[in-house]
Amino acid sequence: MEKSATVHARIEPKTKKKAEGVLKKLGMSPTEAIRLFYNQICLCGGIPFPLLIPNETTKKTLKKSSQDEDVQSFDSLEEMFDSWEK
Structure with missing residues (x-):
């Protein structure tokens, strides 16, 4: 071609x-x-x-994370899922 x-x-x-x-x-x-x-x-x-156009919650979350605000880090997926149960 x-x-x-x-x-x-x-x-x-x-x-x-x-x-x-x-x-x-x-x-x-x-x-x-x-x-x-x-x-x-x-x-x-x-x-x-x-x-897709992000909703307001997603917009706020993306803005905060781009400014390193309210960001959580996990060493594994299991650790992340475990944090949701608390």
């Missing part, structure tokens, strides 16, 4: 660096990831994952 079309996109440097770190761990290049995404759009006939 001929690969001659070009896609240009602007993205925040911090987001780009973080995403490329994940892709590297997966053994993928940014170009391969974009190609995969576009192919999935074609196969699904739309975005290949649900796009």
Whole structure:
């Protein structure tokens, strides 16, 4: 298949660096990831994952966690589930 079309996109440097770190761990290049995404759009006939608007509780939780407020860490899933029972 001929690969001659070009896609240009602007993205925040911090987001780009973080995403490329994940892709590297997966053994993928940014170009391969974009190609995969576009192919999935074609196969699904739309975005290949649900796009949802977060409710107010989720928005507040995401904001707090991005500011390292009310964040809990666990060493295992079992430890996390055990904390819910208390």
